[in-house]
Amino acid sequence: MIEYSMPLFRPPSEAKSFILQATIGCSHNECTYCAMYRKETQRFRMRSMEEIRSIIDEASSGYISDRVFIADGNALVMPQKKLVEIMEYLNQKCHDLERITMYANVSDIIRKGIENLKVLRQLGLEMVYIGFESGDDVVLERIKKGANYEETVKASKILKEAGIKNSAMVLLGVGGVDRSIEHAYATGRLLTDTDPEFVGALSLQVRPGAPIYQESLEGRFQLPDKFQMIKELEIIVENTNLTDGYFFSNHISNYLPIKAKFPEDKERVLEEIKNVLRSRNESVLRPDFYRDEINQY
Numbered sequence: 001m002i003e004y005s006m007p008l009f010r011p012p013s014e015a016k017s018f019i020l021q022a023t024i025g026c027s028h029n030e031c032t033y034c035a036m037y038r039k040e041t042q043r044f045r046m047r048s049m050e051e052i053r054s055i056i057d058e059a060s061s062g063y064i065s066d067r068v069f070i071a072d073g074n075a076l077v078m079p080q081k082k083l084v085e086i087m088e089y090l091n092q093k094c095h096d097l098e099r100i101t102m103y104a105n106v107s108d109i110i111r112k113g114i115e116n117l118k119v120l121r122q123l124g125l126e127m128v129y130i131g132f133e134s135g136d137d138v139v140l141e142r143i144k145k146g147a148n149y150e151e152t153v154k155a156s157k158i159l160k161e162a163g164i165k166n167s168a169m170v171l172l173g174v175g176g177v178d179r180s181i182e183h184a185y186a187t188g189r190l191l192t193d194t195d196p197e198f199v200g201a202l203s204l205q206v207r208p209g210a211p212i213y214q215e216s217l218e219g220r221f222q223l224p225d226k227f228q229m230i231k232e233l234e235i236i237v238e239n240t241n242l243t244d245g246y247f248f249s250n251h252i253s254n255y256l257p258i259k260a261k262f263p264e265d266k267e268r269v270l271e272e273i274k275n276v277l278r279s280r281n282e283s284v285l286r287p288d289f290y291r292d293e294i295n296q297y
């Protein structure tokens, strides 16, 4: 029986993947809006190679599908030698393996560099999920993201050179009321400059356990209301030009789910968003109780 350190987080699109929890927690663990790995039991650590091998042994006799997601929060932080060993073992034991994915931080990507990432690509690393959150350096500093605009562009170029797909997440509302508009314009610009294959927009939910919760109680952070978050979505979509990518806001945290292929669907979804902002018709939005009860990152 494979033992996971819980709670376990993975992107919604990895629902059918086998989750190989090679690391526990997140080595950064400072983002002020994030409550994912705050428990003592989730303090960052890497499993030993022996443990990882035994998990893969067990999983390869039944659990592993053709997709593997290496968890937790930023598995790319592992030393290159260890990642290569894990991925080689996965390839050796799982004959139907089609793709490997993981979360990655901008700094981990820059530290690895193109050549190391090309090696991981050859071993099956098809895509990484990166939390861009915002393109506004003021916001990025405030939320302690650990990466600025320029670094995020640099990391995205490295990924393209290495042939690894970029699935970027941006966070509506994270600039608060005071930086809402700046956050939205800069985020659209960042998405254009990085040109990811996938963009996922999520809406910030201020949760106990995340430092931003305390900031909010003390009046130092004010979450924009639902229509302001949709306004941010409008500005982001308007300012995002992707060569060939998908833009989704169908994560359960969002008030207005959209699915679009860029560039061809851009004008259609923009019109959809503008209609909602014009009518302010709440009945077309996802209700708060639904977002609150079901949302799990």
Ligand code: SF4
Pocket (backbone or CB within 6 Å): 026, 027, 028, 029, 030, 031, 034, 035, 036, 037, 073, 074, 105, 131
């Ligand atoms: S948002 Fe990601 S990088 Fe930031 S603390 Fe949470 S898991 Fe770590």
